[in-house]
Amino acid sequence: MFFISHHNGIVDAKKGRLALTLGFCKPTNFTYKITFADTGEEVFQGQKLKNYALQHHGQNQTTNFIFRAPRAGQYYFTIFGQLLTGELGVKNIFTASAEYKVIADTASSDAVPLPACSDSSWGPGVAVDQLGIVATPSDGIVTTTDGRVHLEFAKTKPAYVLCKLRKNGMKDEELDKYITEHDAGDIVKVTAELPVKGEYGIEVYGNDPAKDGDTYTHICQYYVHFAPPNEQQAAFYQESPERLGLVPGQQATSKPGRYNAGHAGLNNASVNQDGYDDEFPPPPPELLQQQYLYGTVPDSRQQAIQSSHAHPQGQAVTSYAPGVGQ
Numbered sequence: 001m002f003f004i005s006h007h008n009g010i011v012d013a014k015k016g017r018l019a020l021t022l023g024f025c026k027p028t029n030f031t032y033k034i035t036f037a038d039t040g041e042e043v044f045q046g047q048k049l050k051n052y053a054l055q056h057h058g059q060n061q062t063t064n065f066i067f068r069a070p071r072a073g074q075y076y077f078t079i080f081g082q083l084l085t086g087e088l089g090v091k092n093i094f095t096a097s098a099e100y101k102v103i104a105d106t107a108s109s110d111a112v113p114l115p116a117c118s119d120s121s122w123g124p125g126v127a128v129d130q131l132g133i134v135a136t137p138s139d140g141i142v143t144t145t146d147g148r149v150h151l152e153f154a155k156t157k158p159a160y161v162l163c164k165l166r167k168n169g170m171k172d173e174e175l176d177k178y179i180t181e182h183d184a185g186d187i188v189k190v191t192a193e194l195p196v197k198g199e200y201g202i203e204v205y206g207n208d209p210a211k212d213g214d215t216y217t218h219i220c221q222y223y224v225h226f227a228p229p230n231e232q233q234a235a236f237y238q239e240s241p242e243r244l245g246l247v248p249g250q251q252a253t254s255k256p257g258r259y260n261a262g263h264a265g266l267n268n269a270s271v272n273q274d275g276y277d278d279e280f281p282p283p284p285p286e287l288l289q290q291q292y293l294y295g296t297v298p299d300s301r302q303q304a305i306q307s308s309h310a311h312p313q314g315q316a317v318t319s320y321a322p323g324v325g326q
Helices: 126-130 172-178 229-233
Strands: 010-013 017-023 028-036 053-057 062-068 073-083 093-104 133-136 141-144 148-155 160-166 179-183 187-193 198-207 216-226 296-298
Touching: 010 017, 017 073, 017 093, 028 053, 028 062, 062 073, 126 133, 126 198, 126 216, 141 148, 148 198, 160 172, 160 179, 160 187, 172 179, 187 198
Parallel strands: 010 093, 141 216
Antiparallel strands: 017 062, 028 073, 053 062, 073 093, 093 296, 133 148, 148 187, 160 198, 179 187, 198 216
16 A cells, blocks of 8 residues: 555645545555544544545545545544455455544535445445446446436346445435336446435445355445536535546546556556656555554445345345346
């Protein structure tokens, strides 16, 4: 792991917002924890502080963390990493890898918790690749001005895909009627017709019929913002380097860089417009962050379910038989 956007451990969140970008050379998962610096508390008005940050996969083997502070003050933003050595659905341990002290001058104007979904990372990543699926869009942040959302999952081998819609304040069962999947054999097309403006999550579950039986595993999720162009332009996710230069409503279309076995460097491409080099060589050893020894956290991602109604916490309920229907 190495640092791209911020090399100083104390950073300012201007107007209550901050975007951190990290790079990695080997396939790695990340998660994070946010606490108040003065009290060590992780909760604000009943919500975990980490729900006020969005982590999504970037281009060229990078990951981005976008924080919208719920109030002015000082925070500790701790990032945990996990080398991907296990198989899909296997729980492993994250190790604390870096920590920033964040000083927010004010609350972000749109500081609300993200939609409640199973994972802390948004957008297709390694779990999607492991299932032999190519997801479109490749960016984990999707915007819409008319409430219509289209996702596609092309198959390179037999697989099933199940999607669930989430929105804070609305019941999952109520949202089921607003999202559909159509399996055309070599591709699954997902359509969502969002009922009201706001922020949504689309959780994607996958099944490998060769080994999974009726069990679906969480493989990725999308953050969706249904809003007019002016609200999209002012939204916190515009701090992401992936969205610099995009007009409201335009999606980031470049595919995130994938790990190539035997290649230690980053793919050749520009990651942002802040003066970083267009081509990144393998990082020098002095930039590789040593793992801290003060803590680990369990991996809660890639939860398995046995359900046609995937629950955010991954409980097994009524079994789902692919191809049979509900």
